[in-house]
Amino acid sequence: MNYSLLTVEILATLLGVGVLLADLWLPASARKLLGYVAATGVAILLTYALGSGAPADGTAFGGMFVVDAMSNYFKGFFLLATLVVLLMSIESSETLVGYAEYCALTIFAAVGMLFAASANDFILMFVALELITVTFYILVSFSRGRLGSLEAGVKYLILGALASGFMVFGIAFIFGAANTTNFYEIAAKQTELAKSPIFLVGLLLTVVGLGFKIAAFPFQMWAPDVYQGAPATTTAFLATGSKAAGFALLLRVAFGAVPDITAHWSRLILGLGIVTILYGSLCAIPQRSVKRLMGYSSIANAGYLLLGVAAASLSGGTAVLSYLGGYIFTVLAGFAVINVVVNRTESDDVSAFAALGQRSPLLATGLTVAMVSLAGIPPLAGFFGKFLLLKAVAAHIGTDKMFLLALLVACVGVVLSIYYYFGVVRAMFWPRNATDLTPIAVGGATRLAVVLCVVGVFYLGICPNALVRTAKQAVAGLNVPPSAAEVHTAAK
């Protein structure tokens, strides 16, 4: 077997184990150093994975593990998210008990994501997801001293277990109907499988598990509570890495394994997307807690991404990938700032952000860029992603009027989002009653994280071509139907 395909995963695991072991011998005062070591390690891995280390396309473990344009695309972003989260966590190295474990677990979750990016089989998909989810159970409840964190951990654990249960159940159905769990093999016989209700139910139950990860309606209930309760760094990772892993798998299943069934179910996915957008956007409006707001924002964004999946076309898939790329930078920029503020003020209420523009211009800039990008305003990354998504959706209006509805809802959602995102911006620059105007000192690691993300947001907004091109190759590699028209005629 070609182990070289797994180089990045193996190195990442070794890094995690190394960090864990180093904690045994290092004095307590050096644990902050460990965060830098972990971040540096991930940074080296990232350059390695993006540069010379990217292995040639191929499969391993009997076709379970695949390396292709898609997996490489996601691995880059997972490692990037891990890097930024580790940089952010250095800020809270003093407050988190067992900081070395935190770093190691973050890296283990990242390994799960790396495997998820390459999973080409329902079994590996489940294992990768469990690796992510189980580490997240711990990461969410890591602030053991805080009741909210523990509560969030328990909620995530129980609902996650429920989702996993449905998923295993579904995988059993699928295996029963198809006699295989490999995506390629299922794709080969999807026309006959599409007639089997057992297979379809199995597929749906599996997708439920993914729906939980991406926080799509009606499996979104956990998101606000967990986002609010978890440490901000964990929330950041949850909103980027974990969500992106869910979408990576969803795309592999929907576009790679069962494209015809996806096209057939496009109205269902579209409907879920519409409801998800509305739910996330509407609930976000009265929020005062910024972390909870990000939870609802995360739900709404899952809705937008579902519209791209529902489009079931090359442009739809490309839009989803491009959107995720910009989204990861944007959300990380936001959380890098939120993490600092929450650490300093012990509160994530909007009022805690009052006058941030005066207290720390860098942080205020970072959060503003994040909010503006999330609201989808040019020339930031968020705009371009939304633009591509809506363009992909608009291409289908001619064949299905429901896409027009989706387009309208998406626009309404954008308008609503401007309202709640800019509420935060307003608090930062035009505070009503700011009492504390002392400057906030920002550590070098956070500074680096914020600058990195802001540059990324601007870069992807102004020069998105390279990203879009890579995304297109990634989706094309999944045997996505070349154009929407063909999908629909084939389905009918």
Add this chain to the structure above:
Amino acid sequence: MEHAHNAHNAISAAAPAFSSRPEDLAWFILLLPLIAAAGIAFFVRKSNVLSAVFSIGAVLAAFFLSVGLFITFGIGGEATVTTPFSWIHVGDLNVNLGVTVDRLSVLMLLVVTGVSALVQIYSTGYMHGDRSFSRFFSSLSLFTFSMLGIVLADNFVMMFVFWELVGLSSYLLIGFWYEKPSAGDAAKKAFLTNRIGDFGFLIGILMVWAATGSVSFAGIAHKLGADPTALGSMASIAGLLVFCGAMGKSAQFPLHVWLPDAMEGPTPVSALIHAATMVAAGVYMLCRTFFLYQVPAAWPAPLSFLGSISALDIIAVIGGFTALLAALIAIQQNDIKRILAYSTLSQLGYMVMAVGCGGPDAAMYHLTTHAGFKALLFLGAGSVIHACHHEQDIWKMGGLWNKLPVTFRTFAIGTAALAGLPILTSGFYSKDAILDAAITGGHPVLFGLGVIVAAMTTFYMLRLVIVAFFGAPRTGAASHAHESPNSMIWPLIVLAVPSIAIAWLPLGDFLSAHFNPHFHPHEGGGIFGPFNHAPLAATFGTGALLFGAAAAFGVYWNVPKDPLPGQLGLIGRAMKNRFYFDEIYDGVLVPLHDMLARLADWFDRWIVSGLIIRGVHGSTELVGRALRLAQTGNLQTYTFMFAAGVAVVVMIALKLK
């Protein structure tokens, strides 16, 4: 785009931009002042000397290039349009950045760059010691650039852009001494009044574009040449709307109110605005787009009672009325600059009337001669004001003729030219051309009006000269006046030359040949030409001059104060108070505007903001709060909803089969 035009475009497109073709010089002429303005603003702001050198150097270079162009194209050259850049290309709208080089534009280039150069040289003396010296020169350069853009534009869009740039730069210059409230107000007034006219201009441009599908002058002219009814029933309306732009810039009734107030700017600015830039823009634009007005009159149904009255007829009447009105006001003004300002208004009315009477050549002729002697008069007035320690009331001057000998002589030459002294001055010939145009255009009433205005012009100008330069000094400032520095004197002398010399150049024929390809110079030309081929106009013009002069000497020679108000009574007071136009506008338009503003505010506050915005906002927020109730935080509820959700999704999915 049309065939002929296309063919030409193809030719110019094939040639590399900025080849050695002489017409490409026009681009340099256009851009030099802009480079100077930017250079001053960004680099040499700190240095007064360098700022003046940049600005004057650029405009002088532009002037000499213009002379070159004039020699190449003005004398016997063909009309050319160069369009090296495609600027906007959206659907049917194709806008090129192009320059027109023909007799009209090269003559105007000479006028603009020449007057601007002299005004700028003069300014080095006049503005000496001003703390914003470099800002002044930067603005002057910007102003010159904007005006050159109007002159060279080969399409409506480009012209409109520069049109607005002129508005902006005039705002900057009129309000140059912004710490003076009156200057700030005057700048605002000029800008806003012009915007009213520009609004009509813009709609006119859009109408012409909609009807002909082209915005380039050549393209529209070609289309109208092929089909004079291409503008449909809106032909006359479109023409009048375009004329609205000229009404604003060239200060025609009822938008004339900004021009006298614009005297709040420094005197060199007044000279520039009144002579070569801004006010000339309106008349120049009418001449440039004269083809729009050569189509048969056509009105939409509600206005059909106007019948065969054309847009030109209306323009002629507005011009004539403005000329008369302004001359009447000028007779009773005491501020030296205001007298000149109303005189400019009156002369602009003259030019617009000439265009309306079908004589754009006469209008351009007068525009050119007027630019010279009006710049001379303004700069002379500036010299007088400078000498009398910024005293502007002519009744506080007197006896200046021997204290300011050069200023007096040049001012007298300017006055003679404005009054139209036969044979010797340029003003005589151009005024004669206008009067002739009124007769040949079939407007005897306007001809009579023109003659009356000519007499009044002589009257108020001689009143100014007699009161300010002769008699005994009325104040200490006047008795201790002494001649201005050389930098201010020399431009006066230079400007005095064309006030006389243009008289003997065949400028009228030169222009007529541009507008009428079949034009043949009159037999028996030469300096006595007007008496031969237009005896009526020449005779009446001369008669008006003599009458006005006699009246002025009779009334004002050696009087301590103005005897007219006592004799004229109520009318005199009305004239002195500018016929209460500002008061009428204040009393009628301002309350009306306020009322509309209040209505709009009410609508915005209660309907838009209250009902629509707050309504939508409130109901969405309510929905958000209601949805939040589902988010109880109770784990049992969550799991239940999760499972219920799975059931519903599976059900829907299987139904989709």
